[in-house]
Amino acid sequence: MAQAYSAGLTVTDNIILRKERILPLKGTVKVKVGDKVKANDLVAETLLPGKVLPLNLANKLGVQASLINDYLKIKPGDFIKKGQLLAETKGFLGFFKSSVKSPFDGEVESVSVHTGQMLLREPRIPVQIKAFIDGLVVEVIPEEGVVIENKSAYIQGIFGLAGEVTGKLKMIAKDPNEVVSADQIDDSCKDRIIVAGSMIDLKAIEKAVKVGAKAILTGGIDDQDLKKLLGYDIGVAITGHEKIGITIVVTEGFGKIKMANKTFDLLKKFEGKEASVHGKTQIRAGVMRPEIIIPLPFDEKELIAKKPEMATLEIGTTIRVIRQPNFGKIGKVVGLPEKLYKVQSETLVRVLEAKLEDGQTLIIPRANVEVIEE
Amino acid sequence: MANDQLRRIIATDCGSTTTKAILIEYVNGEYRQTVRGEAPTTVEAPLNDVTRGVLNSVQELEELATLKYGKKITLIENNKIIIPSDGDRGADAYVSTSSAGGGLQMMVTGVVAKMTGESAERAALGAGAIVMDLISSNDKRANYEKIERIRHLRPDMILMAGGVDGGTTKHVAELAELVSAADPKPRLGSSYKLPVIYAGNTDARDIMTEVLGDKVDLIITDNLRPTLDNENLGPARDRIHDLFMEHVMKQAPGYNKLMEWTLGPINGKLTQVPIKPTPAAVGDIIQTIAKQNNIEVLGVDIGGATTDVFSVFTEEHVFNRTVSANLGMSYSISNVLASTGLDNILRWVPFDIDESALRNMIKNKMIRPTTIPSKLEELVLEQAIAKEALRLALVQHRDFAVKLKGRQQKREISEAFSQSTSGDSIVNMTTLNLIVGSGGVLSHAPRRNQTAIMLIDAFLPEGVTRLGVDSIFMMPHLGVLAEINPQAATEVFDKDCMIYIGSCVAPIGKTKAKAMALHAKLELPNGEVFDEKIPFGEMRLIPCGVGEVAKATLIPGSGLDLGAGKNQTIETELHGGVVGIILDTRGRRPFVLPVEASERVPRLKKWMKALDIYPSEILS
Known part of the structure; x- marks a missing residue:
């Protein structure tokens, strides 16, 4: 056979990119087909259900579960305020009443005559989805989200940490072999996506967080530095939700590994340009790799995304x-x-x-x- | 008639990384596995269609069969497998298993974790699922935490048990309310309701319908623990398999098409053959081996993400399966290091290595799971990691495969338990007859001797134990093939799948360093006699081929036991294999490796040389 399927990562200075931006639950789409959006524009939003708190009403009132409805001052579906009376016994001659009040603002989910439990739900949590990349809205999936296309320089990393950020690219390493240290990071890195070479050590990462850099792009990272940074050892590579104050994208792997010339040169070519970066990685079941996206000017006619194929x-x-x-x-x-x-x-x-x-x-x-x- | 009906069979296993296809043909009056192909699984982006990977792997079968027979063999036409066959075109049956996209992922609930909860877990595991969590009334988490957990899990389905028939309904109702409050969504898509199987107290069925009926797709089946004395896992397990096909598979990209393709003759009529979860098919094969030969069997399948352990113990052939969801050789390899620690891995390595380099190597394997060790040192390290993954998986299995407490039990299927006195494990390495290994690191080890030592070091078999390995990982294929043609499945299993490695003899106990631990007298089939008083702490390899048997008189050293009691001689037959007969006097209960590398490394090298595990260059 003259060809074989293989794993692949994309590094290119020119690709027609197609990104789905989908809500976790159904909600409202804020843009329409044909709209030009910037990375930080809101494209869809929804309200996630709040946390549920079970209250054992029957126990608290000292009554049988099957009779609980007789003591309710509210009904399922009602919105409630903190401190509002939820249920109360009649007491004896109006005295010695037992009552239960709401611990928070929210709504009443359900009341069970089988268990005597009342389920209260905290207020809904708004979730907003941004465009993440500058581009054109080419499709609206009603109540769910949108598809955005653009032309970009594009690099897939192999492993990353933390979520989506945008910022201007800044080269720290002079060549792809360079190990970046803390003294190379200063206030000029604030809000920037900084580029290291073959490795960046823990002190330099911490300094980057301190000065307010948005993201680090590096060839390699040391396993032990990663462990210290996170406070735990990664067992399975499902990342993207870390709260470490910075997004990290590793382009080559663990250890000191020279960043591929092509990747380094591409980043250098676009130094100072705005980029969108995320560290979300999932190796199994729905493979996801971190991405570095540098939007380029485009004509709408150019937006014909290539059919996905295996490498x-x-x-x-x-x-x-x-x-x-x-x-x-x-x-x-x-x-x-x-x-x-x-x-x-x-x-x-x-x-x-x-x-x-x-x-x-x-x-x-x-x-x-x-x-x-x- | 069999050769008229089924001359050519295609079987695939759609794994999370690779789709493996085998061709089985009726040749010279018997069924044989003839060629094998594989291709990346395509259930996920960018292709989102499992059948693409299936066609690619079957195309490899086509090419290899054409090469083998020197004439064009066609298996695919118009992007579809050709069924039935016509001369050199097509096959008579196509069957498949699947664990793609993470396999079947379930959550289970029970009132008491160690009773109905455990029964529910056994039913789900026996059906081939990964149990993501067990929620019970007494699991110490606050109710709001349970609700959060259920909401975030996104399983493929939930199995709810709880309460014996006629017992209290309150706790079952409470669990239903928790599930209702969480309003869990299925993992694959939000266009359908999450299937929830209720297999608990029959008196609570109306309450379940009232609380959950509108929110989920509720399926009610027989109580899996109708009384404290009875476990009845069959109906729940069958419902899981039905739902796996009807709901889960239909949501996975391309499976609707694949389900139309899996066809085979049943009672002479071309019928759809259900796709089985991969572990369920392997479990069926392990149970068949145990029942047919009336032996105790321990099977292990070590994959990239998970390690499954299957066992059949006791005279009643009690079957158990566990999934160690985060012990594996690629996706989860870093978790093996985190679980066991670096020292436990390095204790199997006969050379010095920079710790930082090893840690980075493990992480690199995690993020690039399909790579293979090219350098010898890396092979040794991966096999050391495999020993620890296998060892930890057995620890988990031993803890799960226990007798139910203080109950007498009637049972009609093998998942049920013989309940005598306690929660003791029924895993008994002394009475165990056969260990079967499967999965890349075991099946594809460059030397079968390496497979043997991985199984021995990880599981520490006691007394006399036979060892085998699935040659190229085809137990799942044969497990599902047995559904339509048990004869073909059995013949291929015996001739092409199961490779007997040999036998291991290991006295139980410890004695002084130079004291005799085993006096072995072996009459070998070639007429030679092996007769040696082997000191404690040694290993020997005696060649004895596949199908050959050595007559053995085995005398344990003072205070040691070969399974018949301390100091008891046993006369037995030792089966040979591709490696031979391994005599292991390193001790059991306890098995101790020296802590100091200066003492340990020379011993490892000596054992590895004795068993010809690695090329001499790394052992000098």
């Missing part, structure tokens, strides 16, 4: 080696032999021949490369 390995495909030896090196496929090949570990695997950027030609297991899609 394929073919002669000439640009690949990144993703396991030792030669982890992080970039090359081009020059051969796809069909025969199984025994590697040093004695594993029989399908391999490819690749010519690396440094000129050497190597045999590498196909499973240990990832396609850099352009």
Whole structure:
């Protein structure tokens, strides 16, 4: 076979991007097809149900559950205020009454004659969805959200932390091999998305948080630094909700790994430009990788998104080696032999021949490369 | 007739990462697995259609079969599998299992966690589900916390149990109210109501309907714990399988199409064959092996994200399955490190390694789960991690597979328990006859000797235990094939799936370092006799091939036990295999590895050399 399916990450200076912006529950869409939106514009909003608090009314009043309705001062569906009387016994000659008052503003969800429980719901929580990228609204999914398209320079990272941010790109590293340290981070990084080289250490990350940088883009990160930053060890790579004061996108992997030249050069080319970045990563069941999106000017006629396809390995495909030896090196496929090949570990695997950027030609297991899609 | 009806069968397993296809053909009067193909699973973006991955994997079958037979074999036409066959075109049946998109994810509830809660958990696990959480009336969380938990879980379905028939309904009603308040949404899409199976106290059925009827898709079935003495898991398990097909699969991208494709002749008529959850199919195979041979079996399937342990113990063939949801070799590999600690992994490694490099290697495997160890050192490290994942999975299984407390129990299916005196585990490594390993790290180890030592070091079998491995991970395929053609499934299992590694002999107990631990006299099939008094702390490998048997007289060292009691000699037959017979006098209960690397590493190297585990370059 002259081609094979493979894992792939996209690094390109020009892509027609299509982003769904969907509410977690049905709500209201605030824009219409044809609207041009900026990254921070509101496109849809909804109200999430508030937390539920069960109150054992029958116990509190000292009455049987089946008789609870006789003592209610409200009914399911009513909105209530903090301190409002919910239920009360008649007492003895008007004295010795037992009563229960609402602990918060909210609404009455239900009352059960089987258990004597009343369920109260806290006020609804507003959720707003922003556009995240500058672009054109090309589709409205009624009550659910929108699809936005634009033309962008686009980089997929391999792993990230924390959610969506926008800001201007600022190069800190002079070359993709550089390890960025704390003394290179200063107040000029405030509100910026800063770019490191092969690694950024914990002190530098902490300094970036302190000066108010929005995000860090780096080739590698050390496992132990990550653990200290989060306060726990990541067991399964499902991220995006961390509250660490900054978004981080790792483009290559764990350890000190040179950022791919192509990625570094692309970021350098767009230094000073506004970018949208998130660190959301999910490796299993709905693969999601962090993204760096730099919107470009576009003509509406250009907005024809490519049909999604799986990355394929073919002669000439640009690949990144993703396991030792030669982890992080970039090359081009020059051969796809069909025969199984025994590697040093004695594993029989399908391999490819690749010519690396440094000129050497190597045999590498196909499973240990990832396609850099352009 | 079988060869007239089923000459060619295609079976696929749609895993979370890879879709694996096998071709089974009726050749020279028997069913054999002939070629195997695989392709990335395509249930998720960008393709969002599971059938694309199925077609890609079947296309590989087509290409390999064409190469094998030197003539064009066509299995696909117009983007569809051709059924039935006509000469070199098509197959007579297509069956499939699935664990794509995270498999079947369930939440269960019960009134008392250790009673109805545990029964509900057993029913869900036996049906092939991952149990995301067990919510019970006595689980110590406040009610508002339970509601928050239920709301955030987003399972595929909920199984609610609780109360014996005729018992109190209050606690069951309370659990229903919690579920109602949470108003949980199904994981796959919001266009349908979440299926909730109620299998509790029959007296509470009306209350369940009143509280939950409008909010969820409520299905009422027989109480899975009708009395304290009885567990009746069958009906609940069947409902789970029905709902898996009717609701969950229909929501997963492309499965509607796939469900139309899975066809096979049942009673001579081409009929739709339900897609089975992968672990349910593996569980069926493990139970079949145990029943057919009347033995105790421990099966393990170590995947990228999870490790499933299946066991059949006791004379009544009691079946148990556990899923260690966060122990695996890729997606969850970092969690293995977090769970066991670095020292426990490094104790199996016969060389020094920089800790920081190892930690980063593990994290890199987590974020790039499909990579394989190219360097020998990385293979050794991955296998060390596998031993710990397997060991921890067995600990969890041992804790779950227990006797119910103080109850007599009637049972009609094997999930039910023999209830004698206590909550003791029924997992007994001394009476265990066979360990079967499955999953990439075990099935695809470059040397089967490595598979053997991973199983032995992780599970520490005692006395005499046979070892086997699923050759290329096809137990799921055969589990679902057995539904339409048990003969084909059994033949392929015996000839192509199950590879016998050999037998392990391990005395229980500890003795002095140089004292004799095992006097083994083996009459080998080639006429040779192996006779050695093996000191404590050694390993030996005696070649004895597949299908061969050695007559053995095994005399344990003083104070040691081979399963028949302390100091008792046993006369037995030891089955050979692709590795042979392994004599292991390193001790059991306790099995102790020296803490100091200076003492431990030479021993590891000695054992690994004795068993020819790795190339000598890494053991010198």
